[in-house]
Amino acid sequence: RLSLCPEHFIEFIEKRFKKTIHKVKALREVNKVVVAVSGGKDSVTLLHLMHKVSKELGFKIIGLTIDLGIGEYSIKSVNKAIKNYEMLGTSYEIVDLKKEYGFSIDDIARYRKRAGIRKPICSVCGTIKRYIMNKLALDIGADAIVTGHNLDDIVYYIFSTLYTGRIKDLAKISIYTPSKYKLVAKVKPLAYISEKETLLYVLLRRLPFNYGVCPYAKLRTFHEQIRKTSNMLEEKIPGLKITYAKMFLEKINPIIYSHYVREEKLKECKVCGMPTTSEICGFCKLRSAMGKVLKND
Ligand code: SF4
């Protein structure tokens, strides 16, 4: 409900970000943190805020950008991410999915059915991103990975897991996921900052970002409906999203987590050595299925 001038809006966002960072006690003891940067408004905001905080708390940040191979969208996204890294003088890694692993998200969209992949494109994309982020963080000995999931993402996760009754997934929604076995800790420091606010932040600070939308985003119709509905509710009840997310993350989640989340036994994937609950990890299965289809094409 606040009306702020540009200068104080920027200050307000930075304060809220720091407050969330300070809530994650584990971030006070880290040396190296991977910042996932797609080049869009959320991750660009994240990079600049993490850069500031890293100087204050005395840890090193390394940017990670994955070139997913989604036509023009990926080209623009990677370029914008690099511009921001150079602006800040941050070290970074670009992982090209096609060059490194032989397939792109566009290949998945084209050959998914032939490869016997039943999951939707965005769900496959999520598996790929999580795998690459964790692999890089392990390779360079990072203590945590921070991602640009914002308030609207959190509200969507809570709503969709409740809607479909996925209680275990609901219980796992949190700002901080501690590390275990070969899984590096994950943090979502933008959890209390909305996408409208990240957009304003990058515009007011004149930061370069890709304002384009991924062409596969339009396939997520349920996601879009929830987004529109929660924005409508927010207009009628200002502050609804942040209250909803805060109440869930800070009051409800700790209770249901202890009831519904059991430690899964992780082991090394027989192909790549990364952590998995089965013999071969999801990423290696995907890679093998895509490899066969692309070889026969
Ligand atoms: Fe990946 Fe879907 Fe996001 Fe596109 S919209 S980048 S396919 S998760």
Ligand code: ZN
């Ligand atoms: Zn594997």
